[in-house]
Every structure is written in structure tokens, then in C-alpha cells.
Amino acid sequence: MLLLGWKQRYSDILKEFRYDGKKDKESAIILNSILKKSDINKKILNLVKGKTVLVIGSGPSLSSAIPKLRNYKNSIKIAADSSIKPLVENGIIPDIIVTDLDGDENILEKIAKTKSIFVVHAHGDNIEKLEFVKKIKNCMGTTQSIPFGKIHNFGGFTDGDRGVFLANHYDAKKIILFGMDFGDRIGKFSKTKKSERKTKLMKLKRGKSLLEWLATFTKSELFTTSKPIKGFKKISYKELDIIIT
Ligand SMILES: Nc1ncnc2c1ncn2[C@@H]1O[C@H](COP(=O)(O)OP(=O)(O)OP(=O)(O)O)[C@@H](O)[C@H]1O
Ligand SMILES: Nc1nc2c(c(=O)[nH]1)N=C(CO)CN2
Numbered sequence: 001m002l003l004l005g006w007k008q009r010y011s012d013i014l015k016e017f018r019y020d021g022k023k024d025k026e027s028a029i030i031l032n033s034i035l036k037k038s039d040i041n042k043k044i045l046n047l048v049k050g051k052t053v054l055v056i057g058s059g060p061s062l063s064s065a066i067p068k069l070r071n072y073k074n075s076i077k078i079a080a081d082s083s084i085k086p087l088v089e090n091g092i093i094p095d096i097i098v099t100d101l102d103g104d105e106n107i108l109e110k111i112a113k114t115k116s117i118f119v120v121h122a123h124g125d126n127i128e129k130l131e132f133v134k135k136i137k138n139c140m141g142t143t144q145s146i147p148f149g150k151i152h153n154f155g156g157f158t159d160g161d162r163g164v165f166l167a168n169h170y171d172a173k174k175i176i177l178f179g180m181d182f183g184d185r186i187g188k189f190s191k192t193k194k195s196e197r198k199t200k201l202m203k204l205k206r207g208k209s210l211l212e213w214l215a216t217f218t219k220s221e222l223f224t225t226s227k228p229i230k231g232f233k234k235i236s237y238k239e240l241d242i243i244i245t
């Protein structure tokens with residue numbers, strides 16, 4: 001089921017970024033044909049429902065978040081794309097990885113064989129990357145267009161905010177953001193090329209505004225350790241022990 005209000009937001013995204021909606025659909029059809037039938041939905045539900053979930057992005061605050069995240073070994077972690085490399089290098093293995101497969105391929109390949117669950121987003125500009133899905137042990141497919149077959153749409157646009165929409169869909173009790181600063185500074189782990197900076201900043205703006213929208217209706221309690229986001233309670237690293245139970 002599509003989130004009420006998603007269709008309009010997706011239509012705005014298509015216009016702003018000049019994406020071809022037909023290509024988004026085509027990409028989703030290809031991903032659906034690659035994915036095998038599985039119990040991935042149940043697995044994610046078991047991980048997320050009623051839990052405190054940490055969602056990790058690649059904003060500038062990721063560096064200071066990593067030593068804190070190491071203290072929360074048992075908390076469910078959803079990591080967005082390029083945040084995976086510094087996390088894994090610091091011994092933090094995410095439970096769920098949200099990606100459109102434009103992150104570091106070596107690290108994605110390493111994690112693909114583990115029990116971590118990949119939530120791979122098919123869109124019109126990553127069709128040629130979808131073959132990678134064949135190497136992933138546990139994988140769910142998403143689209144920003146209409147869901148069908150094995151392809152879901154929980155809402156969201158950038159890898160990080162899609163992680164938050166996923167946690168909302170699966171009824172997380174609390175969602176706490178790390179490295180999700182948005183704003184006008186792109187984090188160093190993001191590895192964004194100079195030529196792509198302008199679009200990236202536009203994407204971040206859109207991602208933030210979608211999270212502000214989510215905050216108006218979600219039942220999950222929302223917190224951020226990163227820069228303030230309307231509807232999210234801003235908390236310091238020191239306060240984490242009180243909130244993470
Ligand atoms: N200031 C920031 N700089 C970089 N990433 C950020 C920032 N704030 C939040 N994030 C989140 O971190 C996520 C992971 O960053 P990464 O650079 O891997 O993105 P990406 O793979 O290019 O993202 P996307 O494919 O969604 O554009 C982003 O999807 C975004 O939601
Ligand atoms: N068609 C298309 N859709 C997207 C794209 C993109 O580059 N092209 N990037 C996204 C997050 O980075 C999410 N959705």
C-alpha cells in the first residue's frame with residue numbers, strides 16, 4: 001500500500017529532478033525479475049517492530065557518531081549507502097542496508113554475503129547496477145513508483161530518509177538519526193563528485209522535507225543526534241543511554 005500523499009510528492013520529485021517515471025517503472029520490473037521469493041518481509045518485521053532503531057547517514061556528524069554507535073551493539077541499525085564503509089571499518093555491522101547501489105562496490109560485495117539485509121532501490125538511473133543483486137543473500141526491492149510483486153514502496157527519496165520511512169512502515173517504537181545532518185555540507189564519506197554536488201544538495205533538501213512530512217503522521221517517536229529536523233527531538237550523545245532501552 002502506498003502512503004497517502006506519496007503520489008503527489010513523487011510527482012514533484014519527477015518534475016524537480018527531471019526524472020523519467022517510465023524508466024523508474026522499467027527499473028522496478030527488472031529488479032522484480034532478479035529477486036527470488038523469500039521471507040524477507042517477515043525478517044525485517046522481526047527486526048524493527050516495537051524496537052528502537054538507529055538510522056545512519058553520511059552527513060558530517062557521522063565521524064563523531066561512530067564511537068557512540070559502537071556502544072549500542074544490540075540496537076537495530078539501518079545504514080544508508082556510503083555510511084557502510086566507515087561503519088564496517090569500525091566494527092559496526094548494520095542489520096539493514098538501504099542503497100541504490102551507488103556506494104563503494106567492494107564493501108557492498110563483502111556485506112552482501114552476510115546476514116545483513118539489503119533494501120535495494122530501483123530507479124531509472126541505476127538499471128545497469130541491478131545485476132549486483134544476484135550476489136546478495138538477503139534482499140528486498142523498493143521503488144518510488146507503484147509497488148507490485150516483490151517490489152515495495154514505503155516512501156522516501158534519498159537512501160537515508162528511505163531508511164527512516166522503512167522503520168516507520170515496520171512500526172519501530174523509536175527512530176534515532178545519526179549522521180543525518182542534511183543542510184549544505186555534504187559529508188566526506190559521501191564521496192560526491194564535484195559535478196554532482198549541486199544535485200546532491202537538492203536531493204538532501206528533498207530528503208529532509210520528506211522527513212518533516214513523515215513527522216506529521218508517524219506513530220514512531222523520532223529523535224536526531226544530527227542537525228535539527230522539524231518534528232524530531234534533538235538529543236545529545238550523552239542522552240542516548242536514557243532513550244536507547
Ligand atoms: N549532509 C549530508 N551529507 C551526506 N549524506 C547525508 C547528509 N545528510 C544526510 N545524509 C544521508 O546520508 C545518506 C547516505 O549518503 P550517501 O552519500 O551514500 O548518499 P547517496 O548514496 O549518494 O544517496 P542517494 O543515493 O540517496 O543520493 C544520504 O542518502 C542522506 O539521506
Ligand atoms: N530516477 C532516479 N531516481 C532516484 C535517483 C536518481 O538518481 N534517479 N536518486 C535517488 C537517491 O539518490 C532516488 N531516486
Ligand SMILES: [Mg+2]
Pocket residue numbers: 081082099100101102103159
Ligand atoms: Mg545511494
